[in-house]
Amino acid sequence: xxxxxxxxxxxxxxxxxxxxxxxxxxxxxxxxxxxxxxxxxxxxxxxxxxxxxxxxxxxxxxxxxxxxxxxxxxxxxxxxxxxxxxxxxxxxxxxxxxxxxxxxxxxxxxxxxxxxxxxxxxxxxxxxxxxxxxxxxxxxxxxxxxxxxxxxxxxxxxxxxxxxxxxxxxxxxxxxxxxxxxxxxxxxxxxxxxxxxxxxxxxxxxxxxxxxxxxxxxxxxxxxxxxxxxxxxxxxxx
Amino acid sequence: xxxxxxxxxxxxxxxxxxxxxxxxxxxxxxxxxxxxxxxxxxxxxxxxxxxxxxxxxxxxxxxxxxxxxxxxxxxxxxxxxxxxxxxxxxxxxxxxxxxxxxxxxxxxxxxxxxxxxxxxxxxxxxxxxxxxxxxxxxxxxxxxxxxxxxxxxxxxxxxxxxxxxxxxxxxxxxxxxxxxxxxxxxxxxxxxxxxxxxxxxxxxxxxxxxxxxxxxxxxxxxxxxxxxxxxxxxxxxxxxxxxxxxxxxxxxxxxxxxxxxxxxxxxxxxxxxxxxxxxxxxxxxxxxxxxxxxxxxxxxxxxxxxxxxxxxxxxxxxxxxxxxxxxxxxxxxxxxxxxxxxxxxxxxxxxxxxxxxxxxxxxxxxxxxxx
Ligand SMILES: Nc1ncnc2c1ncn2[C@@H]1O[C@H](COP(=O)(O)OP(=O)(O)O)[C@@H](O)[C@H]1O
Ligand SMILES: [Mg+2]
Numbered sequence: 001x002x003x004x005x006x007x008x009x010x011x012x013x014x015x016x017x018x019x020x021x022x023x024x025x026x027x028x029x030x031x032x033x034x035x036x037x038x039x040x041x042x043x044x045x046x047x048x049x050x051x052x053x054x055x056x057x058x059x060x061x062x063x064x065x066x067x068x069x070x071x072x073x074x075x076x077x078x079x080x081x082x083x084x085x086x087x088x089x090x091x092x093x094x095x096x097x098x099x100x101x102x103x104x105x106x107x108x109x110x111x112x113x114x115x116x117x118x119x120x121x122x123x124x125x126x127x128x129x130x131x132x133x134x135x136x137x138x139x140x141x142x143x144x145x146x147x148x149x150x151x152x153x154x155x156x157x158x159x160x161x162x163x164x165x166x167x168x169x170x171x172x173x174x175x176x177x178x179x180x181x182x183x184x185x186x187x188x189x190x191x192x193x194x195x196x197x198x199x200x201x202x203x204x205x206x207x208x209x210x211x212x213x214x215x216x217x218x219x220x221x222x223x224x225x226x227x228x229x230x231x232x233x234x235x236x237x238x
Numbered sequence: 239x240x241x242x243x244x245x246x247x248x249x250x251x252x253x254x255x256x257x258x259x260x261x262x263x264x265x266x267x268x269x270x271x272x273x274x275x276x277x278x279x280x281x282x283x284x285x286x287x288x289x290x291x292x293x294x295x296x297x298x299x300x301x302x303x304x305x306x307x308x309x310x311x312x313x314x315x316x317x318x319x320x321x322x323x324x325x326x327x328x329x330x331x332x333x334x335x336x337x338x339x340x341x342x343x344x345x346x347x348x349x350x351x352x353x354x355x356x357x358x359x360x361x362x363x364x365x366x367x368x369x370x371x372x373x374x375x376x377x378x379x380x381x382x383x384x385x386x387x388x389x390x391x392x393x394x395x396x397x398x399x400x401x402x403x404x405x406x407x408x409x410x411x412x413x414x415x416x417x418x419x420x421x422x423x424x425x426x427x428x429x430x431x432x433x434x435x436x437x438x439x440x441x442x443x444x445x446x447x448x449x450x451x452x453x454x455x456x457x458x459x460x461x462x463x464x465x466x467x468x469x470x471x472x473x474x475x476x477x478x479x480x481x482x483x484x485x486x487x488x489x490x491x492x493x494x495x496x497x498x499x500x501x502x503x504x505x506x507x508x509x510x511x512x513x514x515x516x517x518x519x520x521x522x523x524x525x526x527x528x529x530x531x532x533x534x535x536x537x538x539x540x541x542x543x544x545x546x547x548x549x550x551x552x553x554x555x556x557x558x559x560x561x562x563x564x565x566x567x568x569x570x571x572x573x574x575x576x577x578x579x580x581x582x583x584x585x586x587x588x589x590x591x592x593x594x595x596x597x598x599x600x601x602x603x604x605x606x607x608x609x
Contacts, residue, residue, distance in 0.1 A: 045605060054523060054602045079527075086525025097520045097604055099249060101256035106248075113248045114521065115530025146256070162524075174605060 002028045002051060002170045002202045007060035007074075009046055009225075020046040021057065022225035028170070028202040028218075030066070033193050035213065036206045038222035044206040045174060047222065050074075051204055052091055052172050053081035064088060064170055086114050090163030090201075092192075094175040096155035098147040104158045105130055105143040108165045126166055133161040136198075137191060153184040157191065164195060171196065173205040182211065189215040249521070250538035253514075264506045265546040271499040272550025272581050273557070275492060279573040280558045282488040284566030289481040292357065292387075292418040292425045293471065295373035297336065297365055298450030300457060300468040302326060303477055311467050311477045313340060313421075316447045318466065323446060325464045331455030336365040337446030339433045342423055347394045348401040348408060354393040357420035358404065360433025366452055372416035376427035383412040384432075389424030404428075405439040421480045496580055504588025507539050511592035515599045523601035531596050539589035547581050 009021040020043045028034040036044050049055040051062060053073045062073040064084070073084055085091070098107050112126035134143050137157040142150060150158065156176055163171055173192060177185030189212040196203040205216065213219060221228045254261050293301075293313075304316040318337070327335045339360030344353040361377040368374040376385025384404070386396065391414045396402055400411050404426070418425040428436060434444040449466075457468040469477075476482050518531050554574060561567045 049602060049605055052523070052605070054605060082522070082525055082527060084525075085523070089525075091523055091604075093520070093523075093604055099517050099520070101249065101253040106252060110248065110521070111524065113530070114525050115527035115533075116525070 001030055001063070001066055002204065003061075003063040004047065004051060005061040005063065007047070007050055007057045007062065009043075009050055009055060009057045019225050021050065023060070024222075024225070024227045026204075026220055026227055028204045030169075030202050031197050031200040032217040033196050033203045033205055033215065035216035035219040036204060036222060037208060037210060037219060040208065042222045043225040044208070044222050046225070048172050048174050048204065048206050051170070052089060053084055066169065083116055086111075086116060087166065088169050090166070090168035090171040092156070092159045092163045092171070092173040092176055094178055096147075096152075096159040098150075098155055098158055098162075100147050103144050103146055104139055104150065104154075104161075105134065107147075107158050107162050108133060111162060111166045129165055129167070133165045136164075136195060137161045152179050153188065156180065156188050160188070160191060160195065164199065164201070167199070169202060171201045171203040173203060175206055175208070177207065177209065177212065185209075186212055186215075193217075247534055247537035247541070249517070250534045251541070254538060254541060260510075261542055264503070265542050265549070267502060267506075268499075268543060268546025268581065268585065269550035269553065271495065271502070272547050272578065273553045275495050275499070275577040275581065276551060276554030276574055277557065277561075278488060278492050278495065279577050280554065280561075280567045280569055281565065282485065282492065283568035283570060283573040284562075285484050285488070286481065287568055288419040288422050288566045289478060289484065290420075290475055292359065292373055292420045293475065293478070295371055295418065296338065296448070296450050296471060297367040297371065297374075298334075298452050299470075300451050300453070301471060301474045302449035302451055302461070302466045302468045303447075303474065305461065305465055305467040311469075311474075312479065313447065313474075313477050314342075314479065316477075317443045318446045318449060319443075320445070322464050322466060323449065326449055326451060326460065326466075329453075329455060329460045329463075332451060332453040332460075334366045334452045336362065336450040337430070338448050338450060339430065339437060339445075340420060340447050341433075341437050341440060341442055342421065343405060343436065343440050345390070345394060345402050345404045345426060347396050348403050354390070355423045356390050356393075356404075356426045357423040358433055358436055359420075359425055359427045360430045360437070360446075361427050362430055365450065373418055373425070373427070376413060376415045376418070376425070378412045378427065378429055380412075381429045381432040382409055383429075384409040385413045385415060385427040386411050387415060387419070387425040388417040389419060390426050393424060402426075405436050407432075407436070407439075421478055492577075496584060499581060500584035500588060503543070503585040504591055507585075507589040508592035508595075511535055511589070512595045515595045516603070518596050518599040519601050520604040522599060523604040528597055531599075532593055535593060535596050536586065536589060539586060543582055543585040547578055547585075550581075551578055 004024055004026040007021055007024045010017040010019050038044055050057050057074050064071050064073050108130045112123040134140050137160055139157055176188050193215040303311040305311055323337050341358050343358050345356045346353040363377050378385050396411055398411050398414055401408050438444040461467050558567050558569045
């Protein structure tokens, strides 16, 4: 589960500060894809960056975890936040952000080699899941290909597999379909939805494109940094 | 071990293979610069040995040369008369004084008229501190004998027992010893008396040119009182004109080469590491520690440097061995390992300088849409 609690984030803007996120409260449940939509500049990416511990909010909390194992990511040091990302958060970027020199399989193996005293044990566990994840995103036969040999859709699949290979509790996804056509976009959205449900991940997914809204379990709208009334996406569409 | 290294440079190692061409290029540049520096060092070492290897064998705490009124001391023009030698011998704290004569002349094997440039040393049989001294091992017993260094024996084509002619006088070769040189001429050692005669025949004074002094004394005061200067062996080398000019220009070239290599290697790794900054930001966003990324980058630079330097060093040794037959070229730890270590340190310094773009890479930029 991930919960943003009264999060406010401002950026310096000349003499003043611009409020990118304004007292936002938002909850992403396990096994649920929560869509975050809104016009350009409304603060969607800022919310995701706070959730990803890449930006520290001016105020508010970012609770990650379940039951007794809850962490307020907004209170962590830079070092602790890095560890949290490494162990409990998966990120899928707008660009797939794959490393050009690595094969699809190696993109996943990197997650076991990010430093921070990753134990041999943990490394072996991640390595053992690589093939399973490649299979889950349908890329087993492309495992040996480098980034430039993969299509846009395949790259996004690799990125999704990379985001999940370390079994994070939270998956954060930014505009995953923006570089894809409708048909491929729909497949990517279905894949994220299926993996979220299978793995009981709490997924936050930013999109300004509501064509794929029926693959979302929940949907919130952001306007000028504020979250307008959360709407149950599924209830709405059915 | 392999496993561990594989983890430290997991990404870097794969980049090396992926961008093979670029890394081969910079590795080749490193190898060539290593070859150039190593070759110049070997040559410098060889030239230096041909200039000074005999002087380095002179005994004593200090070497005393004549101090001319208005110029720097010089081995070639120094001349120390009886009074000066006596003054040094009787000065406070002086334990021993060995007068030595050095003059450049010509010699020829007795059955030819084909003269060779040589350096004539006039040395006593023994002096304090000369047990197992290759220069003093050449010192002959009798005035009609000479000890000949390997270089001189080769040039003259003589062996022990042969006769050679120096300034019109015949000498018997009593011993052929080590390879010792003075100012690019191979050494022949005479007795002090025979040397004095020879010196006069080539227009010299017949007096000693340098004193090897063992003492615990006020060197400057005695020097000032006797019109001489007492220097350590190393400091005295500047009184060898040929050595000073050669080492000066070669040393400048080597220093400049090191500067160039630091710039080239440093610039490459700076640009390369800056190009990686985007990928580094992504890895940080995924949870990579800065330490692991620094290890990755430095590991990458080390692999390229080690490979380049290794190839360069092999070439230095290979070509140096060939060149050693025609040129004064020395392969020794100082002429090979020292340049190698300097290259490695400079290259890594360049890479370390470039690390700022790794440590400063902002993981937030990975989220942006304009990568
Ligand atoms: N690094 C930044 N510095 C200054 N202002 C920023 C920065 N990032 C975002 N903003 C501002 O915050 C607001 C929200 O931006 P963003 O979260 O990117 O919106 P969205 O993702 O919905 O397009 C915008 O007004 C944007 O200009
Ligand atoms: Mg955005």
